[in-house]
Amino acid sequence: MSTPPAQVDKGHSEGARATGPAGPRGRGGKSPADKVETLAWLRRISGDLATVTTKRLEDSLPWYAEMPPGRRSAVGLVAQAGITSFIQWYDDPASTPWIAADIFAAAPRELLRSVSLTQTLQLIRVTVEVTEERLVGKGEDLREAILLYSREVAFAAADVYARAAEARGLWDARLEALVVDSILTGEADEELPSRIAALGWHGHGEVCVLVGTTPPQFDVDHLRRTARKLGVDVLIGVQGSRLVLVIGRAQLPGRTAEDPGPELPFLDIGRQLESGFGPGYLVLGPPVPALVDASSSARASLAGFAVARAWRGAPRPVEADDLLPERALAGDPLAKQTLVERIYRPLQAHSSDLVTTLWSYLDNGRSLEATARELFVHPNTVRYRLKRVSEVIGWDATGPREALILQTALILGSIGTSDAARRRAAIPRHGR
Structure with missing residues (x-):
């Protein structure tokens, strides 16, 4: 006796519900046949999605519209790579758990340097919005997939920029140490101005060198923040137990070139920075006209630091010129x-x-x-x-x-x- 067709369909439906995502049904309860159809549909509209996304970027992000054509094209390639990567990830999320990171492989290095992390997150938001609008009515499982994938892309973007920032920080630290060492030794060459510019030096006018001891817990960020509040820029060099600061006057926040405001004497600036040094003597070299001339201030401050203990009542900081007798007796x-x-x-x-x-x-x-x-x-x-x-x-x-x-x-x-x-x-x- 054969089973009625209605009973066969009912039994099949109940069996499918019983098996759940691990059985014949695919992601989010969608059957394999439905998923294949959805994937085919996503591949058909991927080009349209990229086109609409690019148009939306031009309309909603002013900085994107102002970019050169080459960089806009590179951003479009990244957006298209993200859509293609989502389709691949939706097809088999278990086999490529880190496929979101591949999106940024399409971005040239100069694009990563010119587009900030904030702008990248704005790009991701616009792309996700366009994709969600196109997927309306295609089921909650697809919407959940795009939300989950957008989270992965955001974390991948943060990882890319974090690694780039770390590499940049290490490079800057090495370059800064090289510049400070060149100033201390007086072995400046024709490359020194370009190295100083690469560090983003904002100093202008007079420069002096402050030498002291390195504290046990050195907080370089706190020292830089204090310097910025005082209207100066600093180059920092740590040489074992010795801490060297090259101090140059910079534009005070909120002040214009026409109204620079009062400038603190370097000795007062040294007193404000004194807490960033370890115990011991703190010697301030004489001011010089520009950073390229800082080696003479460095020589004076280093010579003063070497003999500061000979003056029992030396203040902190003490000017190197106030230690002229001790320096002269030491053969300076x-x-x-x-x-x-x-x-x-x-x-x-x-x-x-x-x-x-x-x-x-x-x-x-x-x-x-x-x-x-x-x-x-x-x-x-x-x-x-x-x-x-x-x-x-x-x-x-x-x-x-x-x-x-x-x-x-x-x-x-x-x-x-x-x-x-x-x-x-x-x-x-x-x-x-």
């Missing part, structure tokens, strides 16, 4: 030259009386009366000449620390003068 030729050129020669060129008075004042323990007796002048004359000394060179001989600096300059200047006189005397005179 730059310190010797600075002392002679900034103190001895200006005084000598202005008046020999100023040099004589300063010598006598320092030799007599900074006593006005003893100096006046030695020079056979009134004490007020000594006061007047010391005031003129301060006006000419900027240092006040009445302070103990500045007195040490001035006396060292006088000693070095007199040695240099004696050497020059001996050299002139050794030159043979003809015609006698």
